[in-house]
Amino acid sequence: MKFGRFQHQSRSFYGIVEGDRVDELDGSPFATWKTNGKTHALSAVKTLIPCEPRNFYCAGLNYAAHIEWAAKRKGLPVKMPEKADVGYRSNNALAATGEAIVIPADSTGPVQFEGELVAVVGKTAKHLTEASALSCILGYTLGNDVSERSWQKSDRTLWRAKNCDTWKPMGPYIATGLDPMNLDVEIHINGKRVAGYNTSKMIFSAQHYIAEITKYMTLHPGDVIWLGTDDATEPDLKDGDVCEIIQKDIGVLRSPVVRAKA
Amino acid sequence: MKFGRFQHQSRSFYGIVEGDRVDELDGSPFATWKTNGKTHALSAVKTLIPCEPRNFYCAGLNYAAHIEWAAKRKGLPVKMPEKADVGYRSNNALAATGEAIVIPADSTGPVQFEGELVAVVGKTAKHLTEASALSCILGYTLGNDVSERSWQKSDRTLWRAKNCDTWKPMGPYIATGLDPMNLDVEIHINGKRVAGYNTSKMIFSAQHYIAEITKYMTLHPGDVIWLGTDDATEPDLKDGDVCEIIQKDIGVLRSPVVRAKA
Numbered sequence: 316m317k318f319g320r321f322q323h324q325s326r327s328f329y330g331i332v333e334g335d336r337v338d339e340l341d342g343s344p345f346a347t348w349k350t351n352g353k354t355h356a357l358s359a360v361k362t363l364i365p366c367e368p369r370n371f372y373c374a375g376l377n378y379a380a381h382i383e384w385a386a387k388r389k390g391l392p393v394k395m396p397e398k399a400d401v402g403y404r405s406n407n408a409l410a411a412t413g414e415a416i417v418i419p420a421d422s423t424g425p426v427q428f429e430g431e432l433v434a435v436v437g438k439t440a441k442h443l444t445e446a447s448a449l450s451c452i453l454g455y456t457l458g459n460d461v462s463e464r465s466w467q468k469s470d471r472t473l474w475r476a477k478n479c480d481t482w483k484p485m486g487p488y489i490a491t492g493l494d495p496m497n498l499d500v501e502i503h504i505n506g507k508r509v510a511g512y513n514t515s516k517m518i519f520s521a522q523h524y525i526a527e528i529t530k531y532m533t534l535h536p537g538d539v540i541w542l543g544t545d546d547a548t549e550p551d552l553k554d555g556d557v558c559e560i561i562q563k564d565i566g567v568l569r570s571p572v573v574r575a576k577a
Numbered sequence: 578m579k580f581g582r583f584q585h586q587s588r589s590f591y592g593i594v595e596g597d598r599v600d601e602l603d604g605s606p607f608a609t610w611k612t613n614g615k616t617h618a619l620s621a622v623k624t625l626i627p628c629e630p631r632n633f634y635c636a637g638l639n640y641a642a643h644i645e646w647a648a649k650r651k652g653l654p655v656k657m658p659e660k661a662d663v664g665y666r667s668n669n670a671l672a673a674t675g676e677a678i679v680i681p682a683d684s685t686g687p688v689q690f691e692g693e694l695v696a697v698v699g700k701t702a703k704h705l706t707e708a709s710a711l712s713c714i715l716g717y718t719l720g721n722d723v724s725e726r727s728w729q730k731s732d733r734t735l736w737r738a739k740n741c742d743t744w745k746p747m748g749p750y751i752a753t754g755l756d757p758m759n760l761d762v763e764i765h766i767n768g769k770r771v772a773g774y775n776t777s778k779m780i781f782s783a784q785h786y787i788a789e790i791t792k793y794m795t796l797h798p799g800d801v802i803w804l805g806t807d808d809a810t811e812p813d814l815k816d817g818d819v820c821e822i823i824q825k826d827i828g829v830l831r832s833p834v835v836r837a838k839a
Contacts, residue, residue, distance in 0.1 A: 371667075400734045403665040403667055407797065408794070419793060441742075470660075471638075471662040474790075474793075479793045530681070531736075531742065532736075532740060532742055534669075535669065
């Protein structure tokens with residue numbers, strides 16, 4: 316099943332996506348819901364970000380091939396993470412599918428995509444084990460952890476490098492019933508495949524991250540955990556590009572790229 | 578004027594605090610509001626966190642005496658921040674005044690307070706200058722950036738070191754009309770003053786942080802910017818302590834400290 320959040324005229328609602336149709340819900344997949352009999356053509360509604368997280372976690376470094384690629388690019392030794400430390404991103408940067416990634420005029424770049432699987436929390440949870448970890452997850456969506464590599468080097472924190480407005484496209488839908496450890500994620504630019512990986516290559520599994528987080532933190536419905544990217548993240552994003560993160564059961568997270576005028 | 582958010586039985590509402598009385602509001606200080614004629618004794622309502630931020634910014638290193646103290650404690654050279662890089666904290670960790678700071682059973686410590694001034698955003702804002710920066714601010718509250726120093730060293734990110742559940746007490750109220758660059762903040766443990774500073778000692782002013790953030794990020798009503806701490810942050814917090822962050826125009830953010838049983 317695929318849940319999405321949609322806008323029609325000034326009204327927003329959750330729905331279940333079936334092919335090119337949306338069955339509207341009363342309520343939300345994060346609480347109780349039922350179909351209310353209204354149906355929309357997907358083309359007649361605007362797709363919104365699937366949720367507004369209360370806490371926005373990201374795994375950061377979680378795939379060996381990406382870490383090796385990044386180290387080589389910087390001329391640094393390869394250093395694998397020793398444990399599942401999570402980072403944070405911020406809601407100001409969220410953008411729905413179809414909305415532009417805007418590169419600020421003063422960015423010297425490169426600006427790059429990072430296509431990621433995102434676990435969406437459906438239930439309040441603490442002190443889960445790896446065996447019970449996925450019991451709190453409603454489903455999975457996709458994220459693009461857009462990154463500015465020069466700011467990533469120059470800033471003490473990753474604020475600008477990762478969290479400029481529009482730099483966290485997320486969506487399009489939340490798919491239920493998937494195995495997060497065996498999904499093929501592909502990244503296309505201008506219709507051409509430029510990168511891809513299977514989530515089985517995570518260094519620390521989704522289950523491990525969730526168990527570790529919930530030792531110290533309560534997960535809340537709507538929280539999201541971005542699970543990292545593998546592979547190289549090239550070519551750089553340029554004005555006029557269209558970047559797509561694709562997973563066949565979730566859908567296509569599509570972002571035109573625009574460079575702001577000074 | 579001091580705005581607060583309160584709970585009475587199962588109902589929550591905003592109010593204006595006058596001495597030991599709360600005048601209830603319809604609406605919220607982040608949108609439109611009016612007093613509705615209902616009045617409560619402060620002692621008859623529970624004070625909640627004054628807002629649930631959409632984006633939770635923190636200045637991190639922003640006072641010289643604290644940076645010098647921390648460097649000396651670690652035996653490292655003093656290194657002042659070169660620019661106003663912001664970090665993030667997470668909503669799971671928020672706690673209202675009166676609610677306990679809970680130290681997890683596996684923390685080896687030390688766990689320390691960091692008493693901070695917090696700017697609360699009232700209006701959507703982007704591309705502000707230092708001269709216009711404070712125009713988006715509704716008012717100021719207090720925060721306690723509780724920190725676990727061993728995890729701060731061992732973790733690649735500050736997730737556990739700063740964001741365990743209950744480790745971000747915030748409140749009690751949002752005071753309007755203050756000059757953020759000239760406020761005395763004091764920290765008391767068990768009724769005794771243990772640290773204090775004037776906010777005029779910020780390395781980068783509140784205005785500078787806001788102008789820098791809004792070059793890249795839209796500020797939203799309810800967003801908070803924690804502005805850092807000065808001075809040493811000792812003695813360490815222990816089970817049974819009561820830690821208070823005090824500023825005379827805002828009030829007292831009071832947190833009992835509890836160590837979780839293994």
